[in-house]
Amino acid sequence: MAHFAKVENGIVTQVIVAEQSFINTGAVGDPSSWVQTSYNTRGGVHYGQDGQPDGGVALRKNYAGIGYTYDSGRDAFYAPKPYNSWVLAEDTCYWEAPVAMPEDAGTGEPPKMYTWNEETTNWVVVETEPA
DSSP states (O other): OEEEEEEETTEEEEEEEEOHHHHHTTTTSOGGGEEEEOTTEETTEEBOTTSSBOOOOOTTSSOOOTTOEEETTTTEEEOOOSSTTOEEOTTTOOEEOSSOOOTTTTOTTTTOOEEEETTTTEEEEOOOOOO
16 A cells, blocks of 8 residues: 545645555546655655664655645655745755754753744744743
């Protein structure tokens, strides 16, 4: 069995598990509207059951999700753009902020957290209450 994404006007509208022969019969519509996707592929890397890169074929950069774009030129799936200022990384097909997240993210007690502020196009600290 494999995973297939139904792509309509470049957007994923459905993801199913099926045999290629089932897709080819036309039982779920035009076979050309279905594109195979890999459940184990993220950011252009194929991962094994242990969650570690395993050297397998990284099919179409990312596992397809409903609302994702299928870019036939890149032969890749990627998520909707989260912010206008973010850019698509060609090697991973992940959206990246124009400014790197501060290196102290996740450190400290409590861990320092950041969120993106599109108005200032920068990361801002999320204020948390002490426990």
